[in-house]
Amino acid sequence: MGKADFLSPKAISNRIKAKGLQKLRWYCQMCQKQCRDENGFKCHCMSESHQRQLLLASENPMKFMDYFSNEFKSDFVELLRRRFGTKRVHNNIVYNEYISHREHIHMNSTQWETLTDFTKWLGREGFCKVDETPKGWYIQYIDRDPETIRRQEEQARKKKQELDDEERSARFIEEQVRRGRDGMEDNPVYTELKREDEDEKGLFFSRVSRLLTKTFGFALKVLSASLFALKATASSSSVKRKDTSSSSDYRKEKKKKSALEEIIEMEERKKKKESSVRTDYWLQPNIVIKVVTKRLGEKYHKKKAVVTEVQDKYAAVVKMIDSGDKLKLDQNHVETVIPAPGKRVLILNGPYRDTEAVLEGINEKNFSATLTLDSGHQKGDRVDIAYEDFSKLA
CATH class of the missing domain: 2.30.30.140 (SH3 type barrels.)
Structure with a gap:
């Protein structure tokens, strides 16, 4: 039976199926042929070409294994370098991306049985930095390219040069500061005032002094008058504020408190009293x-x-x-x-501490219980106590 036409639906379907990834169990690494099902793999194993490949491999099996191992290693490391660079990545992520290529070398034809063995080998040989975590093995590619090493050395040299420049400028600034302090610490030299014409200088300074006295005297009078006026207005305004505040306080005191305000004040005083008698044990x-x-x-x-x-x-x-x-x-x-209703309990915290009581009922919404006091000067009273403030008596 001849093959289907190239543009027939069957031929197109076969090409589409052959394009994607197939099962590893039906792949022959020696012949580099992928079969689509078990029957196709069986037929391939019985073919002459496969038998010839087996005869060639039986003559020198280690040669073929080393070839496949080197190919697998080089392709895997190249993908790691191009795709992830020197980033730390999970080894399974790199492997899944590697096997997505249809023509890749399968690991079952190499010297490594599992991906973990291959990862450990990469770490021992110095290709990558490997570390084991609870999530699995992580690898990080070590870039030994001469160009990369030269670039890193150049960056380190520039950084060192910048640090040296900063240290040099800092030293220069410290030296300038030190010189300035030394100059300030020098003792000042006082010289005698010498005048060529004593009468002329004295006349000039006497006129200036009289003019300044008149000017400042008038200014002081104006300033004192304004300050007096401001003080008088401030005192009057403060008296008014005091009068208004005292009258408002009187009206507030005169106003009676409502029943709701009195209840709120009573509850606050009760809470303060309870908090004062509560302890953390x-x-x-x-x-x-x-x-x-x-x-x-x-x-x-x-x-x-x-x-x-x-x-x-x-x-x-x-x-x-x-x-x-x-x-x-x-x-x-x-x-x-919390015991059943009717049982005896002991109050452990709050104003009724160390008081025995009888459990009457439980309020689940408020997380509290109604107790009847069975001892103390308030015996017979009913109180609401939180769950954590009482416990069953043995």
């Missing part, structure tokens, strides 16, 4: 707490315990309810336990 003996830290493992995480002893206000010795183990924990590693 809350642990108490004989209460039930829950372990929230994960550092101790799943055995104790989210398990309940009883506080047996409090040490230094912020640490506690607890006894696990399930296993009976004793642990020493910080208050940041535990949290309070």
